[in-house]
Amino acid sequence: MKTLTLYAIAITMAMAVISCKKNDQTDPESKTELLKIANGYALGAAAKVELYAKTDLKTGFNEIYVAVFDSISGSRINSGEIALKPIMQMLMNGAAMSHSAPSENPESAQAINGLFPAAAVFTMPSSGESGKWFIEVTVKNNTNNKQGKASIPVSVSDGTEPRVLTVTSLINSEKYIVSYIEPITPKVGVNDFEILINRKTDGMTYPPANNLSVQITPEMPDMGHGSPNNINPVFIKNGHYKGKVNFTMTGLWEINLTLKDETGQLIRNDAFFKVTF
């Protein structure tokens, strides 16, 4: 009995140490400091999936790095097809509902420094039992051709400023999800400005919206002035638009967006991101 108790204590302690270690661990093979967000098992693929990010997950655009391990040998899987989909499970008046949000799968089947870079847009924060986020990671292990899916619960909190906007088209009431990517640390001067735009075709499907035209007009609402020489974001790929935003001083800025479709018809011109620094 005594030995059993000792065993139990030893095992508990060992687990505690391991789990502690794992929680604080940054991925040894990644070059940037990353934070481990969560992990789970893709059963059919016999793979353990670990999710990393630069910070805790916030509403808006999040870069997510996926590490995949053979769940038996523990060795890292560097070649595989990884797909990622955020799922929100909600309880509304007792009824369970779920919807997805925009996401980006790794571009390559080869891991970079052991990680598969992906991204997810969270359109709302987690809220206890009534709203839980999961990230569904589909893994197809290229070495053994096994495929499986992990559904990993994650916690998402609101940032200080909204970083994702839902824009309803004036043309056809279609919904666009506009996510703020850059600047993460805005400064006085010239800043890279990048957004991601997805079209919401239904609650589970958000293809990137390409070929839109985007105009930005930064403004300081407390002063009523703008800034000169901004460069409107232009389409790069997969719904990404990149330009330059100039801030002439610190404080609260609003970056007003004007979205037009490929024919030049106005989609919306009243959406804006707030930036305070």
Add this chain to the structure above:
Amino acid sequence: MKSFVKAAKILVLVNGFCLSLAAQQMDKPDSLDKHCHLKEIAVTASADSSNALLKFYKANKTTSTEDILARLPGVNMVRRGSYGMEPTIRGFSSSQINLTLDGMKIFGACTDHMDPPTSYIETSNLQSIQLANSEGGSMFGSSIGGSLNLKLAEAKLSSEKKLRGSVGSSYYSVSNSTNNVMQVNYGTPKMGIRLSGVYRNAGNYRAGNRTLIPFTQYEKFNLNLLSKFKLSQRSFLRADVITDDGWNIGYAALPMDVAFAKARIFSFTYKSYLKNGSSYWEAKLYKNKIKHSMDDTHRADVNMHMDMPGWSDTYGAYAETMFNLKKHHITLRTDGYKNTSRAEMTMYPENSSPMFMLTWPDVRRFVAGLYISDEWRAKDAVTLNFSTRIDYANFFINSESGREQVRVFNFNVDKPSEKVLTNFNSSLRFNLSRLFYSSISAGYSSRLPATNEMFGFYLFNSFDGFDYIGNPEAKSERALNAEVNVGYKSSKIDINASGFYNHIADYLIGETNSSLSVMTPGAKGVKQWSNLPYASLKGFELTLNALIHKRITLISNTRYVYGQDNSGKALPMMSPLKIISTARYSKSKYSIQWDNECSLAQKRINVDMNEMVTKGFMINNLRTSYIVKPGRNAVELNAGIENMFNRNYSEHLDWAKLLRPGRNFYAAFSAAF
């Protein structure tokens, strides 16, 4: 040497005039300072026949430096309150002239020109004012509009009485102000220490129409500790500290006042006289730090509070020598300085984040130069002068945050920018007869763009209501200067007439840039400094100094400048024709003096700068003085009425048509020991 240019040597009493006589005996070489070939207004201690001139420039011992400057021929002051007036020479702005204190470069720390360096020097500390328009104009630095050097007093050595000093005080009724000055000199044959202080406290003044002009108050305290050591028979070392603190300074014509303006000026000077007594060489090391902070907390109509502090630090050195080589009088000077200027603006909107920007983005400026002048007495009646200066300048924005800010305007400021400036001047003076003389001079000059003009960031100019943005690619202004002088000088009458013409290429002025949006709420638009193809400034001055009776002296000067740009439009801030005259009657201990200041209207205005027509005016002052006790321990009383007829007026260079003080009764006393 001094006969070369019209050496308008005006002797002005300063405190402690008694101690200098003793000091001069043994300290003879020092008087050579005045032999600088600049047009010079000497503020010296001796009382002689020019005593009337002294009274002309100085109402009493507490008169400010600005009051004296305003009376110099060719000088007009830009006025934004009753403090910190900015000198201009012949229509050239303070950025176009070179301003030095005892040869030291000093730059104000205020983006809105509220603290010209002249505001940091008191007359009690001033030995002379050296004003140079053409020849000698580049001795202290490159400029296109001449130079103004305020020569500081020195501690005096003494072989007689060790401790000397003076006190003085005055009261001005119009602003309920008091001005107090004291000065003590301790001198031994080997060393001297001089401590002087001035405290001024002025309230708001009343204009000629009896209205109280709010935000014209100020308070200041100026303290100086000067020392001088005799190292050998002909060499001296000086260590000088000047501190000046102004606070609670109203700027009625501006939307903000000044919480404080602090100057700390330090210098070490070594001077050695050569055997013949008229040659010397001098080296100086100096440092000055200015801190300035604007203040809007007393203004009623402020919808958002702002902090606007500024800093300007300058380190520099120079070495100069003057010597004679047969018929040539040679001046050589090499100098260099480094200035860093930073100004910030933080705005505090209600219920929102503070907004911060750099209005001067950590601008570092390094300038080094060489000046050579040869004054050649070719014949008894003919003197030729050649002078040249070359300056190398290097500009850089010291901080990455400052550079980032400038990149918003697509300027590349990653690397330092460099400029080389050259100045040449030549002149010829000939005596037509024993009494008549004439001189002509011609030159080429250039100047560096000022910090505002290169790197100012959304600086609101309340004069025209525009935000101003600097232009890092601004070119240096270059000018061709020409001047003609004719004069007549006898023992009783001294008349001089000078005419000048300046053609300025790449004249810097703010040009509206409609693609930029204003930063300051209510501003009319944004202007960016840019170079006009050219502009011109021409005008004349007439000076008269006559002893019309053995007891009556008449002094008068007339100044006029006409400025236009390449399209014939009037340049802004051009003073109209102005005549300042004084007649003085003196009899033993008493004197009575009448001043008249007369200005025509200025109708040639620059509409783009929001200039308005200024009416002509004439004001009269009456001054009296009584020497209670003459001699070394003199006690003197002064009293008078300024703006006797209580005229309601403002001058053309006064911002926002700020009314000048109305009738003012003043009384002053001074005593020396």
